[in-house]
Amino acid sequence: GRVRTTVINPAGQTETNDFDPGDVWYFRRGHPHMLECLGNEPTHFILIFDNGYFSEFGTFSITDWIGHAPKPLVAKNFSLPESSFDGFPREEVYFARGTIPPDEIPENLQGPRVSPPETHKFRMLAGAPHAVFKGGREWRIDSTRFPISTTVTGVILDLEPGALRELHWHPNADEWHYVIDGDLSVTMFGSHGRFRTEHLHPGDVGYIPQGYGHSIENVGSKPSRILIGFNTGIYEAIDLSAWIAGNPIDVLATNFNKPASLFDRFPRKDVFISPNE
Structure with missing residues (x-):
């Protein structure tokens, strides 16, 4: 309407x-x-x-x-x-x-x-996506693009079947989900080994507290779309792949007790969306 x-x-x-x-x-x-x-x-x-x-x-x-x-x-x-x-x-x-x-x-x-x-x-979907990946795309608006929006960041995230919004966390905001289309598996990780998986469907709402690691995966056979809101005007995220890539190889080898050569195969930057391959 x-x-x-x-x-x-x-x-x-x-x-x-x-x-x-x-x-x-x-x-x-x-x-x-x-x-x-x-x-x-x-x-x-x-x-x-x-x-x-x-x-x-x-x-x-x-x-x-x-x-x-x-x-x-x-x-x-x-x-x-x-x-x-x-x-x-x-x-x-x-x-x-x-x-x-x-x-x-x-x-x-x-x-x-x-x-x-x-x-x-702000005409969010009238413009091109903020970022496009093999497994999906993202529209994002925060105060850097929509100056009046000083306390809320909005995201529309599309995921192709089998695609994964990689494991990540937000250091400065809570995250709120509303599923528009598709079937999603959402995981959440907290300190002291707390890990949980929830399955969300159209009309469902999810919530990730600030600083909790999480992921969003399209586990259905059709494309998914999710509306995401953050209670901050400045978007910040740290992806697990970027965390790995930002460390010296010898530190990774020591921390995981694995050969340094293993980490040569890891991505050199954040993945953001991993396609179904």
Whole structure:
């Protein structure tokens, strides 16, 4: 589906954008905003918050606030007669059904918009992938490409059947998964020999704590797609292959008690995605 958003910042600057499938928005904490379905078809989107203790239901709406404030107080606030607020909702209107919005974005009540310095919209899937590999591809946006996104990094990861997002970890963020398509095997490793494997399917959610080693493998017969969110605006990852490649060969030989010649066969840089070969 398609969505129209409006967001207002503390300086009174406002931005209204229309979103298509594959687009991303980011709203800063506490900035008022609205979401409006466009066209004749329903829309579906996934919301990611940078705090696991917060949810969509932790917010309040304009109708809820005005509905609970005393009418004389609201009338005084807007310099209007109390009768102006007769029939207003007395509680939150979470979803409001109106006419289909016009194709052209209407003017705000205040008149011409004063746009904020940073846009809230990024066309993630409209551009080329961040990286392409034999076994898959990745789209990634963090604050280096989407400056307003200071607390969230977003990734779309596609894996071909049998492909593996190699063993790795993130030193600066937790990782949250939502499986869009495909069947995945996700492993997680922590200190003191803790190792776990989970199988995720479309609609499932996974979570990897910061600093835990993990991998993602497409174990199905069809391509997989997974939405990944990190609670940081700067993406960081260390792949196991890069960790190995970054050490002197004699150190590797000593640590693993293997001949140094064995490590000549190892990759010289990070693998990232290993294809099904």
